[in-house]
Amino acid sequence: MMSSLIKKIGGGLVMAMISLFAHAEHQINFPAPVTEIGRQVYDLHIITMWIIVGIAVVVYGAMFWSLLKHRKSVGYKPATFSHSTALEIIWTTIPFIILIAMAYPATKSVIAMKDTSNADMTVKVTGYQWKWEYDYQQDGFKFMSVLSTPRDQIEGKEAKGADYLLEVDNPMVVPVNKKVRVLLTANDVIHAWWMPEFGVKQDAIPGFIRDTWFKVEKPGTYRGQCAELCGKDHGFMPIVVVAKEQADYDKWVAEQKAKAAAAADTGKDRSKEELVAAGEKIYAANCAGCHQPHGEGMPPVFPALAGSKIVNGPAAGQIDIVMNGKPGTAMPAFAKQMSDGDVAAVITFTRNSWGNKAGDVVQASEIKASRK
Amino acid sequence: MSGNKGSYYLPAPSHWPVVGSLALLLLTGGFVMKINHVNMGGSTMIAGAIVLIYMLFGWFGTVVRESESGMYNKQVDKSFRMAMTWFIFSEVLFFTAFFGALFYARVISIPGLGSGDTMSQLWPHFVASWPTHVAGEDKIVSGPGSTQMFTPMHAWGIPAINTLILLTSGATLTWAHWGLLKNNRSQLIIGLIATVALAFSFIFLQAFEYHHAYTELGLTLGAGIYGATFFMLTGFHGFHVMLGTTMLVVILFRSMKGHFKPESHFGFEGAAWYWHFVDVVWLLLFVFVYWL
Amino acid sequence: MEHGHDHHPSGIMRWVTTTNHKDIGSLYLWFSLCMFFFAGTLALGIRLELFQPGMQFMQPQTFNQLTTLHGLIMVFGAIMPAFVGFANWQIPLMIGAPDMALPRLNNWSFWLLPVAATLLVTSFFVPGGPIAGGWTLYPPLYMQNGISGDMTIFAVHILGMSSILGSINIIVTIMNMRAPGMTYMKMPLFVWTWFITAYLLIAVMPVLAGAVTMMLTDRHFDTHFFDASGGGDPVMFQHIFWFFGHPEVYIMILPAFGIVSSIIPTFARKPLFGYTSMVYATASIAILSMVVWAHHMYTVGMPVTAQLYFMYATMLIAVPTGVKVFNWLATMWQGAMTFETPMLFSIGFVALFTLGGFTGIVLAMVPVDVQLQDSYYVVAHFHYVLVSGSLFTLFAGAYYWLPKWTGHMYDEKLGKLHFWLSMIGFNLTFFPQHFLGLAGMPRRIPDYALQFADFNRMSSIGAFIFGTTQLIFVYVVIKCIRGGAPAGDKPWEGADTLEWTVPSPAPYHTFETPPVVK
Ligand code: HEA
Ligand code: HEA
Ligand code: CUA
Numbered sequence A: 001m002m003s004s005l006i007k008k009i010g011g012g013l014v015m016a017m018i019s020l021f022a023h024a025e026h027q028i029n030f031p032a033p034v035t036e037i038g039r040q041v042y043d044l045h046i047i048t049m050w051i052i053v054g055i056a057v058v059v060y061g062a063m064f065w066s067l068l069k070h071r072k073s074v075g076y077k078p079a080t081f082s083h084s085t086a087l088e089i090i091w092t093t094i095p096f097i098i099l100i101a102m103a104y105p106a107t108k109s110v111i112a113m114k115d116t117s118n119a120d121m122t123v124k125v126t127g128y129q130w131k132w133e134y135d136y137q138q139d140g141f142k143f144m145s146v147l148s149t150p151r152d153q154i155e156g157k158e159a160k161g162a163d164y165l166l167e168v169d170n171p172m173v174v175p176v177n178k179k180v181r182v183l184l185t186a187n188d189v190i191h192a193w194w195m196p197e198f199g200v201k202q203d204a205i206p207g208f209i210r211d212t213w214f215k216v217e218k219p220g221t222y223r224g225q226c227a228e229l230c231g232k233d234h235g236f237m238p239i240v241v242v243a244k245e246q247a248d249y250d251k252w253v254a255e256q257k258a259k260a261a262a263a264a265d266t267g268k269d270r271s272k273e274e275l276v277a278a279g280e281k282i283y284a285a286n287c288a289g290c291h292q293p294h295g296e297g298m299p300p301v302f303p304a305l306a307g308s309k310i311v312n313g314p315a316a317g318q319i320d321i322v323m324n325g326k327p328g329t330a331m332p333a334f335a336k337q338m339s340d341g342d343v344a345a346v347i348t349f350t351r352n353s354w355g356n357k358a359g360d361v362v363q364a365s366e367i368k369a370s371r372k
Numbered sequence B: 001m002s003g004n005k006g007s008y009y010l011p012a013p014s015h016w017p018v019v020g021s022l023a024l025l026l027l028t029g030g031f032v033m034k035i036n037h038v039n040m041g042g043s044t045m046i047a048g049a050i051v052l053i054y055m056l057f058g059w060f061g062t063v064v065r066e067s068e069s070g071m072y073n074k075q076v077d078k079s080f081r082m083a084m085t086w087f088i089f090s091e092v093l094f095f096t097a098f099f100g101a102l103f104y105a106r107v108i109s110i111p112g113l114g115s116g117d118t119m120s121q122l123w124p125h126f127v128a129s130w131p132t133h134v135a136g137e138d139k140i141v142s143g144p145g146s147t148q149m150f151t152p153m154h155a156w157g158i159p160a161i162n163t164l165i166l167l168t169s170g171a172t173l174t175w176a177h178w179g180l181l182k183n184n185r186s187q188l189i190i191g192l193i194a195t196v197a198l199a200f201s202f203i204f205l206q207a208f209e210y211h212h213a214y215t216e217l218g219l220t221l222g223a224g225i226y227g228a229t230f231f232m233l234t235g236f237h238g239f240h241v242m243l244g245t246t247m248l249v250v251i252l253f254r255s256m257k258g259h260f261k262p263e264s265h266f267g268f269e270g271a272a273w274y275w276h277f278v279d280v281v282w283l284l285l286f287v288f289v290y291w292l
Numbered sequence C: 001m002e003h004g005h006d007h008h009p010s011g012i013m014r015w016v017t018t019t020n021h022k023d024i025g026s027l028y029l030w031f032s033l034c035m036f037f038f039a040g041t042l043a044l045g046i047r048l049e050l051f052q053p054g055m056q057f058m059q060p061q062t063f064n065q066l067t068t069l070h071g072l073i074m075v076f077g078a079i080m081p082a083f084v085g086f087a088n089w090q091i092p093l094m095i096g097a098p099d100m101a102l103p104r105l106n107n108w109s110f111w112l113l114p115v116a117a118t119l120l121v122t123s124f125f126v127p128g129g130p131i132a133g134g135w136t137l138y139p140p141l142y143m144q145n146g147i148s149g150d151m152t153i154f155a156v157h158i159l160g161m162s163s164i165l166g167s168i169n170i171i172v173t174i175m176n177m178r179a180p181g182m183t184y185m186k187m188p189l190f191v192w193t194w195f196i197t198a199y200l201l202i203a204v205m206p207v208l209a210g211a212v213t214m215m216l217t218d219r220h221f222d223t224h225f226f227d228a229s230g231g232g233d234p235v236m237f238q239h240i241f242w243f244f245g246h247p248e249v250y251i252m253i254l255p256a257f258g259i260v261s262s263i264i265p266t267f268a269r270k271p272l273f274g275y276t277s278m279v280y281a282t283a284s285i286a287i288l289s290m291v292v293w294a295h296h297m298y299t300v301g302m303p304v305t306a307q308l309y310f311m312y313a314t315m316l317i318a319v320p321t322g323v324k325v326f327n328w329l330a331t332m333w334q335g336a337m338t339f340e341t342p343m344l345f346s347i348g349f350v351a352l353f354t355l356g357g358f359t360g361i362v363l364a365m366v367p368v369d370v371q372l373q374d375s376y377y378v379v380a381h382f383h384y385v386l387v388s389g390s391l392f393t394l395f396a397g398a399y400y401w402l403p404k405w406t407g408h409m410y411d412e413k414l415g416k417l418h419f420w421l422s423m424i425g426f427n428l429t430f431f432p433q434h435f436l437g438l439a440g441m442p443r444r445i446p447d448y449a450l451q452f453a454d455f456n457r458m459s460s461i462g463a464f465i466f467g468t469t470q471l472i473f474v475y476v477v478i479k480c481i482r483g484g485a486p487a488g489d490k491p492w493e494g495a496d497t498l499e500w501t502v503p504s505p506a507p508y509h510t511f512e513t514p515p516v517v518k
């Protein structure tokens, strides 16, 4: 009775493992790969699983046979043997040979994965708490990419969309069939850039550059997530890559360049209303994660900005902390992450919201001046 | 006492261990409070230290009394020896972690920071070298992102003298041991006094060196990975020297009270092994931290 | 065998001051049971939040704190002390020694644990709450912890001290206290596995202590060990941590191998197959375990050669582990098996640990691991080896030796119920996590995309079944202590080690005159 139960469960496990690739659905196996490396990884996994199922059949088969037949209740008399050199040599060498057979294709894939030479283009990706920056250095523009799922969906006040937690405001865009080299680093803590469909995962380590590469074969939108615990909102730091045909990609690059040029132009002052309206969006994307949507913060770790001494004090003090951050705390330096216009807008917004009554306006030119 | 029934000495219930635990709770709790600027941190630490000293006197006092009254047979003695050996083994691995950090920094992280994309993208002015360097300038800086300047420690001054001191102390200690084996008490005591004196001069010179490093060389804990590994390794070693010196002082007093016999003197040997271990670690430090 | 008739303090002071290996063993076991329930409750918190998508019950930071403390306390507070408890009870009994070699030190090894537990548990009440960066303590994230960051560092120091002192004691006991005739190659396998485990502990706990010490100075004394701007490297911490961390996982499994190697021959009524190769396999696993650490770091960006080396070395561990599995099978083969609760848990162990080992081999392959690293596949892997590995054998060992410890038989019916419900609950919790990982769900996240909802719901239901089931165990243990059928010296027909030659319950002092082994 017992053993038949064991058998059922064990059998169920084996069946589940087999079904795992018998009908390789998205739910129980790797998502369908769209790069050469991704395919190699996928195949390697399938081979490994089959080998392991084979070993499992032998191991569990012997075990259940013995459990069924060699039991006292069916009157089995115990044997007395306690070793066999021949057997032991066999079951040391056979696994060894199997392992070599598994290591061989794995070695080839490792070498291919690590080969970042001869790339067609390079993008520098920087992890921040909790967003990604994509820097197209050759084309001279960069942008931040932040989760765009509304908070109401997360808190269950609104129905969850299809791409819940896997959607961003500005995706990374790449051309298809081009070898894209990714330089990875981080600004604060370790993050990891994981794109399941590409077979790519690489940690982003502050102070160091690591690289990886991919060559997407099919246009489409691909989704991944930050894979290294990076603090509070680690679970809310998705990655979206859109692969486009070369012509569409070129169009996109041109648009981005134009946008960058417009943002760099900080010459003219904006009105308070314009700044506050722009600042509100920037705040939601960059600051609300810590200081909360209504500036209430999460004391003692993240101070409230509503009623804060610094926010209600002289503008210079606030410019300083936002531009340079506060070393030793989570407050990041935004000088390198944000344009002058954006910093000006977000500061103006905080100084005029939630009952803060500094009331003044900070213009991009002031931020520019603070950079010296 | 429950020890006399079997052949192996089994101590009666003892309250010393739990006193020791209390001491550690106060000591670590107090330290945490202190470095986080919570009130009473310092005084909690002091209370912990007092309890710890009380525990050490009480516990070791009991062991010494039991030993002197002949309650430990050969097998117990062997247990103590084995335990001490394994304890020293664990200390070796403690040092391994810090030496590992030093080698890692010199072989992997510094060269990595000063080459390839890491350098060109993030630290364009950094030149990989040991001690740490910055391009174009003939200065030693704490790290690629730092402006703190320092002068590294020179091997052939105080460190070389300290090497000699420790080597000599190893010899005087062995000489004292020979005295003990021959039951020549005055050789034992003179040898120990010499060893303790050398130990104190080592500590004094080391303190002097630290003072020099901080006030004149700009070499501080904050002086990048060089300063960090320098102080961690020498400081942790210095802490062990102090422990070893305490042990030596204790066995000196015990020798003066007439403890130890030529055929059984685990207390002496334990301290001696420990001292030789501290000695060997210093030699490695001298080579890898100061010299190369 | 004479009974203990010397006076020792009674009431609480008996336990506080005891130098008796059986008392200390019991203290360890009770302590670890409490910690298991505490950490298990934290796990239920995790599963509660993950029951469905969206944030329902807690802040993301709280979730990270639950995960971190769950991992830390299970590893250091529940599994490790439980095995030391078994060592304390059983090693002297199995080698015919009157007690541990250094009884006072033994007491201290235990009483250091509550200090560490205090530091960990009270960190819930300090500003900012307990640490939240994962049990692996990686900097620079670790630097963002508040005061609890320092409390945890000292807790780790003290846990390390406890483990080192405890291990020294175990090694010295084994080397110096064996009864006449008990040669090394006659020692029961449980003793052998602990011998090797203790060596591993002494070798790697100081390294962890070194790592957290550097973290402390980075936090408060201006050093830059793990900070690139000063020439350090966050990845250096990972190397040092895993140099400890990988052996650590074998520290949690080798004694389990020992327990199973005691139980299977007993209930198969047949000697352990391949004793000698078992000893060598254990030693090989221990040695290999110290040179494979970076398989936890395949995605940090090591050079190809390093990746390949660590891949080959890691895969090699399958060989000695396989030898063990095959030896257990060969022991069962043609035995006359009966299926009392200890045997059930042991068989459950062999089946499910092997499965966990298989997924370990999948993870060892660099290209596949690059996909699976930090995904739920890893979570599934290590719960298969830790829960149905270490924890199941702890249950097996407890049922096996409870009659010796208490003098009573436990309730066999309830024991079996405990096993079967555990088996169902466990697999329901952790098997679906393989699929989650394969489909791309990262670990350590409080909320997830909709495609992961079904398996997470299954997993959460399983966790509550598994958790509630553990209450049966507590009930059985308490019932067994308070009464039950008398066990007799040797309740298990097939058992043949020394502990079964003394009365049940084992008298306070045993083997004061050493037994002579054949
Ligand atoms: C008891 C604890 C335990 C044990 C025994 C193991 C055993 C093994 N583990 Fe596991 N592991 C953990 C606990 C454990 N692990 C933990 C806690 C983590 C996560 C840590 C964290 O990040 O938080 C982890 C993570 C982990 C990783 C990193 C995953 C990642 O984060 O990317 C890897 C990668 O190589 C790995 C591999 C292995 C291997 C190869 C074994 C091998 O020892 C298994 C060997 C056994 C078998 C293979 C089965 C029996 C053998 C046969 C029947 C012979 C025939 C078989 C073949 C030829 C294949 N483990
Ligand atoms: C060492 C052993 C060990 C053990 C035994 C367990 C046991 C369990 N673990 Fe695990 N776990 C780890 C070690 C262990 N764990 C480690 C090292 C990590 C990694 C941490 C990190 O990422 O840093 C981890 C992480 C981890 C995660 C991933 C979290 C994340 O990535 O965010 C999950 C999620 O499901 C989980 C679940 C469980 C469950 C449900 C159990 C169950 O088996 C627990 C069962 C026990 C109980 C439930 C308690 C007893 C019962 C009661 C209290 C009665 C009351 C019952 C009810 C109210 C129903 N654990
Ligand atoms: Cu960024 Cu996790």
Ligand SMILES: [Cu+2]
Pocket (backbone or CB within 6 Å): C245, C246, C249, C293, C295, C296
């Ligand atoms: Cu490992």
